[in-house]
Amino acid sequence: MGNPKYGDIHVNTPLTNMSVAYMQGEDVMVANKVFPIVPVKKQGDLYFTYSRADMLRNEAAIRQYGAESKGGGYNVSSDPYYCNIYAFHKDVYPTERENSDSPLQPDIDAAEYVSQKLILKREIDFQARFFATGIWGTEYDGAAAAAGTDLIYWSSASSTPIEDIATAQLNVLGATGKRPNTLLLGPHTFVALRDNAEVRDLLRYTAGPAVPTPQLLAQMFDVDRVLVGSAVFNAAATGATEDTDFIMGKHALLCYTEPSPGIRKASAGYIFSWTGLEGAGAFGNRMYKLPMDLLGIGTIRIEGEMAYDIELIASDLGVFFNDIVE
Numbered sequence: 540m541g542n543p544k545y546g547d548i549h550v551n552t553p554l555t556n557m558s559v560a561y562m563q564g565e566d567v568m569v570a571n572k573v574f575p576i577v578p579v580k581k582q583g584d585l586y587f588t589y590s591r592a593d594m595l596r597n598e599a600a601i602r603q604y605g606a607e608s609k610g611g612g613y614n615v616s617s618d619p620y621y622c623n624i625y626a627f628h629k630d631v632y633p634t635e636r637e638n639s640d641s642p643l644q645p646d647i648d649a650a651e652y653v654s655q656k657l658i659l660k661r662e663i664d665f666q667a668r669f670f671a672t673g674i675w676g677t678e679y680d681g682a683a684a685a686a687g688t689d690l691i692y693w694s695s696a697s698s699t700p701i702e703d704i705a706t707a708q709l710n711v712l713g714a715t716g717k718r719p720n721t722l723l724l725g726p727h728t729f730v731a732l733r734d735n736a737e738v739r740d741l742l743r744y745t746a747g748p749a750v751p752t753p754q755l756l757a758q759m760f761d762v763d764r765v766l767v768g769s770a771v772f773n774a775a776a777t778g779a780t781e782d783t784d785f786i787m788g789k790h791a792l793l794c795y796t797e798p799s800p801g802i803r804k805a806s807a808g809y810i811f812s813w814t815g816l817e818g819a820g821a822f823g824n825r826m827y828k829l830p831m832d833l834l835g836i837g838t839i840r841i842e843g844e845m846a847y848d849i850e851l852i853a854s855d856l857g858v859f860f861n862d863i864v865e
Contacts, residue, residue: 550818554826557647558654558843562822568658569768569787570665570849573723574808575800576822580815582846583621622813622823622846627656633837649841650826657824657845661810662770666786668849669808669857670723670768675792676855677707681863692865693791694731701737704760707793707858715855717795717805720763722756725787729767731864732756762793789864794857807856813846823847 562571600609629652635645672678682689691698704722712718724732732738733751741759742751753765768787775782797806812823819825823846831838 550825550827552818554646554650554828554841555818555820555824558650558824558826559820559822562654562658562824565655565658567768567770568662569723569766569770570658570662570810571822572764572766573665573669573721573792573794574796574806574810575798577800577809577811578814578821578823579620579622579811580813582813582815583619585617585619586809586811586850586852587617618850620811620848620850622811622848624813624816624844624846625657625660626842626844627653627660628829628840628842629653630831630834631839631841632835636837646828646839646841650843653826653841653843654824657843659770659772661845661847661849662768662786663772664849665810666768668851670725670787670790670792670859672859672861674851674854675794675857675859677710677858678861679703679707679858679863680861681789681865683865690860690863692731692863693728693735693860694864696736698735699737700732700735701741701759703860704762704793708761711793711795711856711858715795715805715853717856719793719795719856719858720798721792721794721796722760722762722765723787723792723794724765724767725790725864726767726769726785727789727864728791728860729753729765729769789862791860791863792857793860795853805856806852807854808852809850811848811850816844816846819846 602608629649631645631649639645679688679690681692683692685691690703693700708719738751738756738759745755753767757763757765770786771783772786773781773783794807797804800806800809812821813819814821814823816823816825824843826841826843829840829842831840
């Protein structure tokens with residue numbers, strides 16, 4: 540028996556919608572929370588970057604009677620994005636349906652499993668693109684003593700993370716006119732800040748909980764959001780000894796993210812999701828069923844796709860704290 544033909548593919552709307560809900564509810568993942576998801580109808584196109592110097596120049600002047608107003612313009616540069624399609628599948632066998640209380644449950648379980656694999660891929664891509672050295676306009680390194688771009692480890696009792704973040708925030712604001720509004724932490728960094736002496740001392744003067752939450756840390760650091768990326772993955776190949784660790788390292792990223800995303804608006808980064816795929820959901824994702832009788836009569840393949848591109852838009856809108864925890 541041959542492989543299924545294109546006409547045998549059935550995009551499943553309920554499973555696609557379930558996949559969207561699953562992706563939205565996966566709290567340990569941060570790729571879809573740090574930077575806005577920008578739905579695009581074309582798989583590849585251009586996004587625009589406006590000249591910061593032109594935007595911030597003081598040029599308005601008094602208009603003399605009968606004279607034209609003073610005018611000007613701004614330079615625009617463009618860069619391409621391209622949403623690659625990532626895919627994964629799980630086969631559901633007739634015996635699974637026969638042994639399930641609900642015949643649809645094996646399909647739902649398979650769709651959740653496939654969704655997990657897709658968003659894990661996106662999370663790892665996000666980390667490589669944004670949560671590493673050599674990417675952002677300003678970087679600091681954790682160290683035992685402060686010197687130059689070295690800051691005292693936030694896990695040290697003598698560290699001053701509140702001042703460190705405030706200084707970085709002011710530097711970005713003064714250079715770009717945009718105030719960083721998001722702080723992304725690796726799990727070790729979050730624990731270090733939660734237990735930091737300076738943070739704990741400030742906590743005494745609040746009516747908040749005894750242990751700082753991300754929401755309370757956001758107030759302390761004067762940002763809109765503190766996000767903690769605590770997803771884990773196994774780096775070992777199939778059959779090898781398990782090698783599981785956090786995706787996000789002992790770092791922190793302070794950045795500006797645009798609350799109202801658009802390809803003509805400044806943001807440190809964007810994730811473009813291609814919604815032009817037939818039946819695609821908000822993340823450029825879709826689920827479909829394929830008959831796989833060649834694997835046994837009644838076997839159904841639940842296959843998922845997600846089309847996205849992760850783009851650094853403005854490196855000067857981000858500050859990276861590398862290995863800030865000892």
